[in-house]
Amino acid sequence: MKQSLQLKLGQQLTMTPQLQQAIKLLQLSTLDLQHEIQEALDTNPMLEVTEDGPEEDTEAATNDASTTSPADTDTTAAKNDAGEGVTEIDTDNWEQSLPDDLPVDTQWEDLLPSASAPMAQPIENSDTDFDYRNASQESLQDKLLWQLNLTRLSDLDRSIAHAIIDSTDANGRLTQTIEEIHQSLTEQLDDVELDEAVAVLHRLQQFEPSGVCTHDLQECLLVQLQQLPPDTPWLAQAKHLVSRHIHQIGNGDYNQILRRSKLTENELSHVLSLIQTLDPYPGQLVGSDDTQYVVPDVYVTKRSDRWVVELNPDIAPKLRINTDYAQLIKRADNSSDNNFLRDNLQEARWFLKSLQSRNETLMKVASKIVEHQRGFLEHGEEAMKPLVLHDIAEAVEMHESTISRVTTQKYMHTPRGVFELKYFFSSHVSTDSGGECSSTAIRAIIKKLVAAESPRKPLSDSKISLLLGEQGIQVARRTIAKYRDALHIPPSNERKRLM
Numbered sequence: 001m002k003q004s005l006q007l008k009l010g011q012q013l014t015m016t017p018q019l020q021q022a023i024k025l026l027q028l029s030t031l032d033l034q035h036e037i038q039e040a041l042d043t044n045p046m047l048e049v050t051e052d053g054p055e056e057d058t059e060a061a062t063n064d065a066s067t068t069s070p071a072d073t074d075t076t077a078a079k080n081d082a083g084e085g086v087t088e089i090d091t092d093n094w095e096q097s098l099p100d101d102l103p104v105d106t107q108w109e110d111l112l113p114s115a116s117a118p119m120a121q122p123i124e125n126s127d128t129d130f131d132y133r134n135a136s137q138e139s140l141q142d143k144l145l146w147q148l149n150l151t152r153l154s155d156l157d158r159s160i161a162h163a164i165i166d167s168t169d170a171n172g173r174l175t176q177t178i179e180e181i182h183q184s185l186t187e188q189l190d191d192v193e194l195d196e197a198v199a200v201l202h203r204l205q206q207f208e209p210s211g212v213c214t215h216d217l218q219e220c221l222l223v224q225l226q227q228l229p230p231d232t233p234w235l236a237q238a239k240h241l242v243s244r245h246i247h248q249i250g251n252g253d254y255n256q257i258l259r260r261s262k263l264t265e266n267e268l269s270h271v272l273s274l275i276q277t278l279d280p281y282p283g284q285l286v287g288s289d290d291t292q293y294v295v296p297d298v299y300v301t302k303r304s305d306r307w308v309v310e311l312n313p314d315i316a317p318k319l320r321i322n323t324d325y326a327q328l329i330k331r332a333d334n335s336s337d338n339n340f341l342r343d344n345l346q347e348a349r350w351f352l353k354s355l356q357s358r359n360e361t362l363m364k365v366a367s368k369i370v371e372h373q374r375g376f377l378e379h380g381e382e383a384m385k386p387l388v389l390h391d392i393a394e395a396v397e398m399h400e401s402t403i404s405r406v407t408t409q410k411y412m413h414t415p416r417g418v419f420e421l422k423y424f425f426s427s428h429v430s431t432d433s434g435g436e437c438s439s440t441a442i443r444a445i446i447k448k449l450v451a452a453e454s455p456r457k458p459l460s461d462s463k464i465s466l467l468l469g470e471q472g473i474q475v476a477r478r479t480i481a482k483y484r485d486a487l488h489i490p491p492s493n494e495r496k497r498l499m
Contacts, residue, residue: 022354026361026402029409030295030315037316037355045325046341046348050318140172140212140283141165147207153200159189160200164213172212172220172283211282218246224278237263237271249275252496296413298366298421300377307377309367311359312413319355321348361398365406368395369424376424377414381444386428386436431472442468442475443483450489455497 028036041047144165153161163185167176176184182197204213205223214220221242228235241249241261248257249272258268279285299310329341369392375383389400389407396403407421428436446464453459459467461480468475489495 018350018354021350022357023405025354025358027405027408030297030312030411032409033316033358037319040348040351041319044344044348044351046322046344047319047351048322050320138286140168140170140286143286144168144204144207144212148204151203153203156189156192157196157200157203160185160192160197161204164197164201164204168213168283170283171281172209172214173281174213174215177215209279209282209285211279217280218242220280220282221246221275221278224282232274234267234271234274237261237267238274241271242275250494252493254496294411294418296411296418297362298410298412300366300370300412300414302377302415307370307374309363309370311363316355319352321345321352361396361402362406362410364396365392365403366412366421368392369412369421373424377416380416382441382448384424384426384438384440384444386438387425388427389425429473429475431474437473439483442473443487445471445473446480446483447487447489450484450495453495455495458492458495460492 025033025036041049145162148158148161148165160181163181164174164178167174167181169175174181178197178201179194182192182194185192185197201213205211206227207213210227211220211224214223222239225235225239225242241257245257245260248254254268257263258265261268263271295315296312297315299312301308301310325341326345329345330338369387370377372387372391373385375385389403393400393403407425410421411418412421412424423440426438426440428438429442431437445468449459449464449467461477461484464480464484465475465477468480484491
């Protein structure tokens, strides 16, 4: 091989660690941000939480971010008091200067890991919170086994009961037939009769919640009806309908039910009311509760006919530089301890700068959203305007990927409820007048039309399309069906009800 020198000229996109940190903080949710702040407090001795009190001279505020929309609008962004107090440190010439505006706008999606972080831990821990986080939720199988332990059964019957409970899913349905369960038991136990397995199954079907350990919906409803008091009104008729006309009930074919059951319309209405009190999935009443409580990042309130946007002051603690540790740094000292303090001070300053940049960007985006969707805040979903990421990106002069990061897992508290920022973005449908109508507004209109329809004659998708066309909104029938499914509204034949 012959060695030679070559000169190559090229361009390469490079992201500094500081920029990567800023983008990472930008796309974190509130709980993940609290976890990140707590981790920074645990690993960096230069950072500390400041208590409420007289403010010192500050250089940068952790959560001090405020943005005001143009003067000709009614949208203003109020200052957040959640995180001030980063003490000014005189580090002379050795400190690397920080830019005034930390860039957070980038479109290099593949250069950063996913924004997902471990489950956020509260900054202020308590014994109550620890017990709540580590408490195990009772499953349906646990509840059934607990009732089984209180039931007197032989060892053989108890083994059969365990096999049946193991074959019960979270909804209370059996994943195997009793014959298949019996077949599997005969391979392990001797002298297991099918009649004995059926008897144990009937015993388990008396457990709470009512209707568990059943094969299908029909058996589930019948088991629940069997456990009702004998003097329950319309009980016999309800058992007859469930055992003979379960498919007609599901299809809403009430004319055929009336003809076959020889009930009057008023009597059928009472029987159906009793059936509707039953639970088709009793197992869902038991199990783990994965409710996630949303902490809003932004508050929107109306003050003096102006919509004010504010950051939530409780999403993060007030951070500042620890002056005692910072004063230990010696300018001409190159020892390992001095370099450790110097590096941590620089990282702390970048972290505070990244938090400030995150909040400023969040305020800019939230203010523009409120400015654009003022009609929604005033009149509701039907006044929602079409909005896409590109519109906000142009307004705040950032890239669409940055807007996507800001609006993901960030929530806005409004007088009409708490919504994710992405909720305010929707596609549009052209109207006959040449304007545009938001898909969110169309779904709100569909919900309103269905709520006002006659139970005897519900509106079909084609009829809803015609009604929207009368309002100047041209939407195809299949689009109506898509929006209706998104709203969890059943088809017209399933919405049919008796008066």
